[in-house]
Amino acid sequence: MSLMEFCSTCGILLDLNLILDQSATFCNPCFETINQTKFPQSDACDCEICCFKGENFMDQTLNSSNLHLYSELKQHNCSQNTKPLSQTQRKRKGRNKYKTQSASSKKKGSFVFKSSVKTCISIIPSDKNTDTQVDIDWDSSSPCYLVEERPSDVLNDWSAAAAESWSEEYLQDDWVNSDLSSPYVHLDDWGFTIPVSSSPPDTMGLTSSILTKPNSNLKEDKNNEEQPQHRNNSSGKNHHLFKKVGVKWKREQNEYCAKLLAEDTPEIAALVAGQRRKDDGSRYFVGGVDISFIKGNNEDACACLSVLRMPDLKLVYQRMEMVKLTQPYIPGFLAFREVPALEPLFGHLKAVAPQYWPDITLVDGNGKLHPRGFGLACHLGVVLDIPTMGVAKSLISAQGISEDEEHKRLKRTLAGAGDGFDLISDSDEVLGKCLRVHDGAPNPVYISVGHKVSLQSAVWLALECSMFRIPEPVRRADLDSREYLRQGKTEPEQFVLSHDEGN
DNA sequence: GCGACAG
DNA sequence: ATCTTGTCGC
Numbered sequence: 337m338s339l340m341e342f343c344s345t346c347g348i349l350l351d352l353n354l355i356l357d358q359s360a361t362f363c364n365p366c367f368e369t370i371n372q373t374k375f376p377q378s379d380a381c382d383c384e385i386c387c388f389k390g391e392n393f394m395d396q397t398l399n400s401s402n403l404h405l406y407s408e409l410k411q412h413n414c415s416q417n418t419k420p421l422s423q424t425q426r427k428r429k430g431r432n433k434y435k436t437q438s439a440s441s442k443k444k445g446s447f448v449f450k451s452s453v454k455t456c457i458s459i460i461p462s463d464k465n466t467d468t469q470v471d472i473d474w475d476s477s478s479p480c481y482l483v484e485e486r487p488s489d490v491l492n493d494w495s496a497a498a499a500e501s502w503s504e505e506y507l508q509d510d511w512v513n514s515d516l517s518s519p520y521v522h523l524d525d526w527g528f529t530i531p532v533s534s535s536p537p538d539t540m541g542l543t544s545s546i547l548t549k550p551n552s553n554l555k556e557d558k559n560n561e562e563q564p565q566h567r568n569n570s571s572g573k574n575h576h577l578f579k580k581v582g583v584k585w586k587r588e589q590n591e592y593c594a595k596l597l598a599e600d601t602p603e604i605a606a607l608v609a610g611q612r613r614k615d616d617g618s619r620y621f622v623g624g625v626d627i628s629f630i631k632g633n634n635e636d637a638c639a640c641l642s643v644l645r646m647p648d649l650k651l652v653y654q655r656m657e658m659v660k661l662t663q664p665y666i667p668g669f670l671a672f673r674e675v676p677a678l679e680p681l682f683g684h685l686k687a688v689a690p691q692y693w694p695d696i697t698l699v700d701g702n703g704k705l706h707p708r709g710f711g712l713a714c715h716l717g718v719v720l721d722i723p724t725m726g727v728a729k730s731l732i733s734a735q736g737i738s739e740d741e742e743h744k745r746l747k748r749t750l751a752g753a754g755d756g757f758d759l760i761s762d763s764d765e766v767l768g769k770c771l772r773v774h775d776g777a778p779n780p781v782y783i784s785v786g787h788k789v790s791l792q793s794a795v796w797l798a799l800e801c802s803m804f805r806i807p808e809p810v811r812r813a814d815l816d817s818r819e820y821l822r823q824g825k826t827e828p829e830q831f832v833l834s835h836d837e838g839n
Numbered sequence: 840g841c842g843a844c845a846g
Numbered sequence: 847a848t849c850t851t852g853t854c855g856c
Contacts, residue, residue, distance in 0.1 A: 627846075629847050637847085665847075667844050674846070701845050711845065726845085733844040782845085 585669050586708065592718045593710045600790045604723055607695055608793045620646050622801050623694030624809025625678050625716070627659070628817040637661055639674075640817035641681035643692045644809050649801060650833070651812060653692040655684050656820045657828035667732070668707045671715035682720055689832045696723040696789060696797060698809045703794075705759060705768035705784035707734040717787025724786030725794040726768070727810055731782055736762030746770070750780055754799055759784075769795050777805030 606612060612620045621643050629637045636658060643653040659677035666673075685693065703713035703726030713726030731739045737759050746757050747770065756771035759782070768784030769791060783798050785791050801807045806814065820829060 627847080629846090631848050634847075665846060667846085670846055706845080728845050730845065738843075 585672055589669075589671075589708050589710045589715070592715060593708070595718050596704075596710065596714050597788050598704065598785045598790065599788075600793050601723060601788045604696065604789050604793055608796055612695075620695045621652065621692055622646055622797065622809045623697035624700075624807070624811070624813040625681065625697060626700040626810055626813035626817055627661070627674055627677060628814065628821055630821055634665070635661055637677070638817040638821050639677045639681060640813040640820070641678070641685060642809055642812040642816065643685070643689075643694050644801065644812065645692075645833075646801060649803070649808050651831070652833040653685060653689050654812070654816065654831040655681055655688075655828065656817050656825075656830075657681070658826050670701055671710075671712040674701075674712060675715050675719060678716060679719065682722070684830070688830065692832070694722075696725060697786075698727050698798075698801075698807055699724050699786060700727060700810050700814065702726040702728045702732055702734075702768070702782065703784040703786035705732060705734060705737070705782060707732070709735070709767070711784070713784065713786030721787075723788035725789055725797065726782070726784040726786050727798060727807055728782040728784075729806070731759075731770070734761070735765075735767065737767065743770075747780060750778075753802075756780065756783075756795065766791060771795055771798060773798055773802040773807060774804055779805055781805060781807075 600608065607620050624642045624644070625640065627637045627639045637660075638656055639659045640654065640656045642651060644650065645652045657680075661673055661677055663669075663673040697716070699713035699716055701713060702711035703717075703724065705711060705726060705728070706714070711726055711732075713724045716722075717724030731737070731743070733739070737743075750756065750770075750772045753772055753775045756769045758766045759768045759770055761767050768782055770780045771783050772778070772780045781798070783791070783794050785794055789797075798807050801809060804811060
């Protein structure tokens, strides 16, 4: 049973069998025309409810992946159908993804440019209160430049201010101006190619390619030929800021990685062997950490450490406090954002309730299952020298592992709690396990070694402390820190189970 | 060539 | 990480 679809441009009835790209709702002739068109610049819709209100488009060429932007714009410009589409309507239009994931940031008048140029990382501040939008080319041969693009006619004042502060911060780092050609060469052992030049020419290429691209602004077609030249010459209007943060962070990860222990300590081995759970009443404790955020603010967050007593999963200790996260989230470098916020929680625990010091801590993120084998769980474990393991809710692409068809097929074979399969890197190392942790939760979770624990033990522990899809220690940390924020609390909150209650 | 990549 | 709405299954 096929649905009726009409071309968004000319209105002709479409033959659905001929549409290759399901997100497209254009007939072939219109598609061809559009495909060579640029987004109209400064041609934003002005209707009250439109999510493109106040939006400026860069003169990107339309293609099948950004067609939905064009159809949205077109729809609202023609002043018809100004009501937002219902979810089912959106699904039929194939624009569900766009609506649910991007609409909120679009509303703020933010602008995100996805670089198509290799060898650089582009950053655009999306909102003065939110995280920096980071788009990274993960080609392993890419140098690690963070590039900020802000043509002055596209981004407004607050982003200019944000960019200034970023640039100041960057330039204070000694390594920014250092010669990259020698000190970092050893990183190549891990498969990274490090840029030799101290200025990133490809980035300039990116910039000029934006500025010189012919701009077919629909409203000003007379000026089309002149404008690119003009803008390209007035380079003083544009600011370009660079940072080589990835190089520094990769080096740090490699240094820590040498200290990583992916085997059970005698204590963990004994615990898993059941020697800590005999009827003499001895129990063990499992910690869980997580950080929750307020919508629209990626700096102020609530960090939480929960400790549960096993095997009854009773909460014995918890601390939540507001933290400032100064670093942006960059996939592969999550630890640099979250570890500084999580570390103090363990200091408090030691001071206040050392009797509840966890035998192992579950971390909301990956451990060895990571592009460089050193994710958040490893990082936290090594820094604090405690046993940790990673529990991630979605799969990170790393070392040949990705959510491909084969992976999806394997996931479907998992029938119940305890079922799982190894995640094997392209160099045949088992980096983690895709594991169904509970019968009621068909979605698996990704377990990997953090520090001082083997994968087998980590899997056993994950199963041992799960009542739902997410193992209880991290789940409690997640749920409670979210609730803390929801109630607008700001003062640290601590809970310690008294000795009497405990028995 | 582009996209996708924990939280 | 955050947002919303709808849907499915027990």
